[in-house]
Amino acid sequence: MIPILLIEDQVELCQILKDTLSLYGFDVSYAHNGDDGYKKFTSLEPRIVIIDIMMPGSDGFSAVKRIRADNKEVPI
Numbered sequence: 658m659i660p661i662l663l664i665e666d667q668v669e670l671c672q673i674l675k676d677t678l679s680l681y682g683f684d685v686s687y688a689h690n691g692d693d694g695y696k697k698f699t700s701l702e703p704r705i706v707i708i709d710i711m712m713p714g715s716d717g718f719s720a721v722k723r724i725r726a727d728n729k730e731v732p733i
Contacts, residue, residue: 658684662703664694664720666712674707691715695723706733 661683665671668689675685686701688694691708692715698706706724710717721733 658682659705660684660686660701660703661705661707662694662698662701663687664689664691664706664708664712664717666690666709691717691720691723694720698724699727704731706731708733 659682661678663671663674663678663685665674665687666689671687671689675687678685683705686697686703688697690712694706694708695715697703708717708720724731724733
């Protein structure tokens with residue numbers, strides 16, 4: 658299974674995406690804001706990141722900047 662990190666603040670949408678991607682064999686972990694998403698990224702080392710731009714706290718752009726500082730190769 659390919660590990661994916663989903664960073665999305667809307668809980669319902671996050672669950673729909675997680676359920677759908679899981680049907681296709683992806684192992685989906687999720688976070689509901691940019692700060693938690695970055696923490697999960699560093700601990701889980703996913704192969705793909707799907708991220709929302711507008712979130713409370715640290716937005717998607719800020720989280721992508723932090724992720725790119727650590728890893729320039731993971732698809733976002």
